[in-house]
Amino acid sequence: MTLQLGEFELIERIRRGQVVAAGSRTILGIGDDCAALALRPGEILLATTDMLMDGRHFLLDLHGAEAAGYKALGVNVSDIAAMAGLPIAALVAVALPRDRAEAVGEGLNRGVRVMADRFGIELIGGDTNAWDGPLVISVTVLGVASRQGIVTRSGARAGDAILVTGPLGGSLESGRHLRVEPRVELARQIQELAPIHAMIDISDGLVGDLGHILEESGGPGAVLEAEAIPIHEDAQRAALAGGRGALERALGDGEDFELCLTMSEAGAERVVAAFPGLRRIGWITADPRRLIRIGGRFEPWPAGGFDHLRAGCGRGGIATGAQA
Amino acid sequence: MTLQLGEFELIERIRRGQVVAAGSRTILGIGDDCAALALRPGEILLATTDMLMDGRHFLLDLHGAEAAGYKALGVNVSDIAAMAGLPIAALVAVALPRDRAEAVGEGLNRGVRVMADRFGIELIGGDTNAWDGPLVISVTVLGVASRQGIVTRSGARAGDAILVTGPLGGSLESGRHLRVEPRVELARQIQELAPIHAMIDISDGLVGDLGHILEESGGPGAVLEAEAIPIHEDAQRAALAGGRGALERALGDGEDFELCLTMSEAGAERVVAAFPGLRRIGWITADPRRLIRIGGRFEPWPAGGFDHLRAGCGRGGIATGAQA
Numbered sequence: 001m002t003l004q005l006g007e008f009e010l011i012e013r014i015r016r017g018q019v020v021a022a023g024s025r026t027i028l029g030i031g032d033d034c035a036a037l038a039l040r041p042g043e044i045l046l047a048t049t050d051m052l053m054d055g056r057h058f059l060l061d062l063h064g065a066e067a068a069g070y071k072a073l074g075v076n077v078s079d080i081a082a083m084a085g086l087p088i089a090a091l092v093a094v095a096l097p098r099d100r101a102e103a104v105g106e107g108l109n110r111g112v113r114v115m116a117d118r119f120g121i122e123l124i125g126g127d128t129n130a131w132d133g134p135l136v137i138s139v140t141v142l143g144v145a146s147r148q149g150i151v152t153r154s155g156a157r158a159g160d161a162i163l164v165t166g167p168l169g170g171s172l173e174s175g176r177h178l179r180v181e182p183r184v185e186l187a188r189q190i191q192e193l194a195p196i197h198a199m200i201d202i203s204d205g206l207v208g209d210l211g212h213i214l215e216e217s218g219g220p221g222a223v224l225e226a227e228a229i230p231i232h233e234d235a236q237r238a239a240l241a242g243g244r245g246a247l248e249r250a251l252g253d254g255e256d257f258e259l260c261l262t263m264s265e266a267g268a269e270r271v272v273a274a275f276p277g278l279r280r281i282g283w284i285t286a287d288p289r290r291l292i293r294i295g296g297r298f299e300p301w302p303a304g305g306f307d308h309l310r311a312g313c314g315r316g317g318i319a320t321g322a323q324a
Numbered sequence: 325m326t327l328q329l330g331e332f333e334l335i336e337r338i339r340r341g342q343v344v345a346a347g348s349r350t351i352l353g354i355g356d357d358c359a360a361l362a363l364r365p366g367e368i369l370l371a372t373t374d375m376l377m378d379g380r381h382f383l384l385d386l387h388g389a390e391a392a393g394y395k396a397l398g399v400n401v402s403d404i405a406a407m408a409g410l411p412i413a414a415l416v417a418v419a420l421p422r423d424r425a426e427a428v429g430e431g432l433n434r435g436v437r438v439m440a441d442r443f444g445i446e447l448i449g450g451d452t453n454a455w456d457g458p459l460v461i462s463v464t465v466l467g468v469a470s471r472q473g474i475v476t477r478s479g480a481r482a483g484d485a486i487l488v489t490g491p492l493g494g495s496l497e498s499g500r501h502l503r504v505e506p507r508v509e510l511a512r513q514i515q516e517l518a519p520i521h522a523m524i525d526i527s528d529g530l531v532g533d534l535g536h537i538l539e540e541s542g543g544p545g546a547v548l549e550a551e552a553i554p555i556h557e558d559a560q561r562a563a564l565a566g567g568r569g570a571l572e573r574a575l576g577d578g579e580d581f582e583l584c585l586t587m588s589e590a591g592a593e594r595v596v597a598a599f600p601g602l603r604r605i606g607w608i609t610a611d612p613r614r615l616i617r618i619g620g621r622f623e624p625w626p627a628g629g630f631d632h633l634r635a636g637c638g639r640g641g642i643a644t645g646a647q648a
Binding site for chain 2: 027028031032033034035036037038039041042043044045046047048049050051053055056079080082083085089091092093094095124125126127129131132133134136138140142143145150152153154199200201216
């Protein structure tokens with residue numbers, strides 16, 4: 001009797017897609033009060049959450065629900081990448097605009113699944129609501145740390161090289177901020193080749209996020225080399241259209257979702273040789289000042305970066321003379 | 325040099341409250357890209373998420389931010405209780421109304437911490453946003469399963485007794501829905517005494533949530549005994565004010581956050597003797613019908629329960645003659 005019901009239960013779960021591939025950590029997926037995961041002995045669990053709101057992190061009418069879903073999962077996966085971790089599972093809670101809840105929900109689901117499938121992430125939990133307000137999507141991603149352990153923001157040391165994984169700037173103007181490319185594999189490959197001392201993903205802008213590393217690492221300083229900073233063609237294009245210059249955009253714009261990391265100079269040489277996209281852009285100093293070398297001169301960093309509480313981009317920066 | 329920085333880092337983390345009690349699973353709390361948790365060998369991780377919106381799950385102007393924060397964490401902890409699990413950590417993402425972001429944020433934080441402290445839950449992650457929309461709070465709670473394993477919705481068997489952990493109904497009218505009392509300890513104590521076959525927390529209303537158990541368990545039926553169902557004094561009071569009767573409210577109202585569970589009749593006798601609040605309210609049948617015995621007559625269940633997508637309470641019910 002018990003066995004037969006057990007079998008029925010299993011079939012029912014397979015039917016509902018709750019039974020997952022062999023080797024999966026998921027014991028129980030969507031459909032119960034909680035999801036259940038089995039981690040392997042010695043694994044360290046990573047967990048991160050980000051909430052995206054229509055009008056704030058995307059424009060539903062302009063970008064569509066699929067783009068919002070893709071970005072909402074992507075920014076969380078990028079946080080896992082910033083710890084050199086591997087994403088394994090996600091929980092998605094949404095408040096859907098009531099007048100088009102079904103269409104928006106389906107679009108979100110498509111976008112979330114594209115990102116999830118890219119990284120083999122299992123959708124293990126969710127909460128679906130409808131209301132009279134704008135679309136809100138809140139995602140939690142769970143992951144596991146690499147064999148070498150977690151990489152935090154707080155391990156930068158004087159003498160470290162500072163690196164970024166790709167070109168920066170102009171992501172908001174071009175819409176690139178929606179097409180998040182989390183650097184999961186690259187971070188893990190770098191960490192295999194040379195120990196990463198500190199790492200962060202660039203969501204607030206290079207100087208803002210590198211500033212977080214400096215603060216969390218006990219207050220060393222840094223020198224950036226203006227000529228070494230990889231400037232995205234989106235930033236070049238935006239600069240041609242007027243306003244701030246391309247370098248200023250690369251330094252201060254947010255939502256690039258590249259990684260900024262520090263490691264020994266010897267390690268940096270190895271990884272730059274191995275991964276063409278990686279660029280060494282400066283170094284950590286015992287001197288707590290934050291400087292940028294432009295031509296032969298050292299100047300203080302521009303203030304700011306992309307501040308989610310103040311909205312928009314383009315405050316501060318070298319051109320306006322604001323100070324960090 | 326490395327050691328000195330390491331010490332500085334530790335001090336800095338202690339200052340920020342990131343270093344937690346000995347025995348804690350938290351390696352890294354709020355303040356980095358992700359939190360990091362170490363689970364013990366063999367532990368199964370539970371994860372659940374729920375999003376609460378102003379005007380939908382609470383009224384900010386009427387109830388205040390502290391009540392919203394308390395409820396938002398509480399409903400998630402109740403989901404962990406429904407698996408007989410132990411909550412260990414929470415991540416909280418919020419969209420704060422911009423014109424009073426600070427005051428609302430502080431109130432939420434107070435409410436979340438009251439609930440967190442009651443259950444020893446560590447706040448390991450968060451995302452704080454401000455916008456022009458209403459308050460939204462999305463919580464993810466992580467927990468671990470009991471030594472006996474996870475308790476799902478899907479294990480009910482014909483012949484099982486059906487039990488509830490406390491009186492039901494009238495929670496929305498009285499505001500009791502804000503003062504969630506997750507049955508974490510009781511669920512674990514019951515599970516120690518006799519194996520729980522299936523369990524759910526009552527958020528949609530007794531008939532709705534017991535219906536979920538029946539569906540997930542492969543389609544058995546159930547008989548409820550009207551006279552055995554514990555009716556909350558809030559339901560009695562609301563019934564006196566008119567509209568639906570007290571029994572109907574106990575059957576159909578939602579947001580009680582008591583647990584509904586099934587186990588063998590022998591087990592039910594043991595646990596009812598041990599825990600005075602527990603009530604045996606019916607039994608699971610091989611016959612797939614869902615019946616309630618009122619006086620000597622068997623009637624079909626009333627339709628509904630509290631449906632979060634349709635809003636409000638009080639649809640269907642015995643008095644209106646709606647059928648399941």
